[in-house]
Amino acid sequence: MTDLDNGPAAHALAWLETLTDDPAMLPCGTSHRSVPAAEAIARVWPLRHRLGISRVADLTPLDVVGIPVFSVTRPNARTGQITLCQGKGNAPDEALASALFEALERHCGSLARPVLTAAPAELRARGRSHLGADDLGLAELPDDQPLEWIQGRDSGDGSAVLVPAAEVIFPYTAPPGCLRPVRPSTTGLASGATLSEAVLHALYEVVERDATSRYLHGGPGRLVPLDTITGPAESELLLKYAKAEIDTVVVDLTHTTVLPTFAVFLSDPGAHQAHLAVSGFGAHPNAGVALRRALTEAAQARATAIQGSREDLDRVADVYRADPAAQRSAFLHRALRARAEGVTDFRTLPDPPPRSTRAALRHVAAALEAGGYDRVVHTDLTIAELGLPVAHVVVPGMVDSVVEPLRSHRVAHQPVQA
Ligand SMILES: Nc1ncnc2c1ncn2[C@@H]1O[C@H](COP(=O)(O)OP(=O)(O)O)[C@@H](O)[C@H]1O
């Protein structure tokens, strides 16, 4: 394992280091965080009415699996948003924190912000730094067509960088006469106890979606034999699925990206309901955490399907009516495809312990750089009166091609370093 504290001084997240007094990170089941889940809940709970939350529900008892899942309802969420936020974790307080902070993240990410309207050619003429077509994975960004821009920062040196508002704000509608260059989504949006922590978690999501969307479009992935997964927390989650007689496939995507990244697929042969065939994904510097994120997200997907209330379930309405046998064969096909591409012994993957926020920033910046991604642009979406950090992050070259298949990935196949 490398000594994280001796990283380079100038790196893609260096400016964030100057903002923080470097709080230590703690192990927190599905993440490393600077405050325990109970403390995080204590900070966000008093804001629940201002976030428009009308109900907080523990979904765990709805499913037989027993992995903690919570949901919070925001009935007045902006049109285009889902009114439910789900959260998951190894323990109930983590799952509740995840649901509440997702509500915070979605609230702050949906608010109208000051924008600059300009065509890329005008920005160039005025010397204003901005993201271009290549950064966004687009074939082109017409030079003379106006679009709305929002002020972000280069996370390496703090300099101003304009980012298309369509990339940052969700939901987003372009005003008449303005281009909407990308399909808006919440990929890259996250909250946290500090701005650095929010940026780190947004980065984990960007890495995860970039890698998993390539895999879901037919990219490579290796099977992880379950008997190589020996960490107590991951084993406990796997045991919960095994006891519920749910089959689990774990696909390793680590070799295709810059951090340990996994896709988990579940099949429930005992259930005569196709919608319980679900997936979950996770990326994190620590392989155990990344896998726990994917395993718990799959449980969240089951609970979401059982709850049946989330607006975006409309997109999978045909799955609800599908033949479970077809789902089962798709599951087996996926397992065999991954097996044919190779096998990862889980014990060989990096498992750095939580250290300080600064060490985490350096570790992630070094991993990005090793993969050929030398720049991170973040937009601080914190609402001062709420006082809890929210950020949106772009890693030029990384895209979520599930949201928009036409966006292209700038891929560097780099094995992660321990
Ligand atoms: N204990 C916590 N403290 C602060 N923020 C949290 C905590 N747990 C989760 N969050 C935030 O809540 C949102 C949802 O969390 P999670 O479900 O873990 O992430 P994801 O959306 O990547 O699957 C993210 O913005 C995450 O950073």
Ligand SMILES: [Mg+2]
């Ligand atoms: Mg998220």
